[in-house]
Amino acid sequence: MAQDKKRFRIAVIFLLFIVYFFVASRPIPPETVLSPRWLSSLESDRPIPINSEGQSSLGGAEPPLPFTLGGRFGYVDSGGRFLLNKIKTGEITLSENQWAEYEAEPEGIEIKNIAEETMVNINDPRGYPLLLDNRIFILGSEQNKLSEIDQDGNILWTYDFGAPLTCIDAAAGLVLTGSIDGVIEILDSNGQRIFFFEPGGSRYSVILGCALSRNGSRLGIVCGIEEQRFLLLERYGNTGGNIRPLGLASGTGGEYKVVYHEFLESGFRRPVYVLFIDQDRRIIFERAGGIGCYNIKTRQGIQIPLNGNIAAVDDSGGQGFFFLICSYPMNRKELIGIRFQDDGWLPVSRIREDMRDMVVLRAPFTSGNVFLGRTNSMLVAGGGATLVSFELEKK
Secondary structure (H helix, E strand, O other), X not given: OHHHHHHHHHHHHHHHHHHHHHHOOOOOOOOEEEEEEEEEEOOOOOOEEOOHXXXXXXXXXXXXXXXXXXXXXXXXXXXXXXXXXXXXXOEEEEOOOEEEEEOOOOOEEEEEEOOOOEEEXXXXXXXXXXXXXXXXXXXXXXXXXXXXXXOOOOEEEEEEOOOOEEEEEEEOOEEEEEEOOOOEEEEOOOOOEEEEEOOOOOOEEEEEEEEEOOOOOEEEEEEEEOOOEEEEEEEOOOOOOOOOOOEEOOOOOOOEEEEEEEEOOOOOOOOOOEXXXXXXXXXXXXXXXXXXXXXXXXXXXXXXXXXXXXXXXXOOOOOOEEEEEEEEOOOEEEEEEEEOOOOOOOOHHHHHHHHOOOEEEEEEEEOOOEEEEEEOOEEEEEEXXXXXXXXXXXX
């Protein structure tokens, strides 16, 4: 009887997702197809192929995808099988191959791998773990101190900030931080500050979001309240062509220069999304009424209008497509697919005209919790207690 109820529940969830993702959505243009592959319930260990092609896709070669959805977290493989599927009992930090669960004031922290083997023990951390760029960090309990931890649980270095951090990113052996007092800092692999920047220009100085490119040559920030701005900085000598930097960032270092800035009209008073996507060809940032997208090759920025609040984003943006989930009142959600234009330079009037065709997928559904993840061509969306996978295919 219990087994029948479970099968019925899974079948209902399956039908709901089919309706939400296909009947109510705009199709992606014919040259690229978003093909469904499998559906997995967090309450079951059996992925369900959605179509005949989905059966052959179970057990593919994509790396496992970390997820958090509702009261659970873990890793799912490209065939929809859970390599780890646990109920949350505390706070969670996840990376591609390590995770940690911890309490509000942990006496010790265990960094584990996907097989639940303890890889690193951290005694008396006096803060909270962050797993970034295959490195282990401890953010101090007051959020104004950062330490890197080695594989033996020892502190490699500690850096004290002048104010609590509001955002952090790491790549190419560097750590980028933004703080509540409006300061940007970059630390090298030894925890030494190599760059310091105060954007200023606003009534209230605060860094609301920051991102570092994979090779560490560029950084993007959203900063300030009244007025709020987006800034892109590049390492000196990396600006390309005859583009002239807008100014040298103040402070120590002096290796990065502002090459683009934009006022964002009405702004946020909370952390915002900023991320490099599409192999660092573009940078996406959250702005009132939608998202901003700056094309690094063409040096052109656009605004893509969207309703609702952004609840989850695809941090890949590969193959010319970017996905996100918007949230609306009454637990209404919408999976949105955006198709980027080519990288050729276009006049502003043409860009505005083409923007109308950039949103190519709108798939509404209802859920209190959501998840969105992507590994190469595999897109995984989650709602309620279900994950559903799609494959980006050219046909």
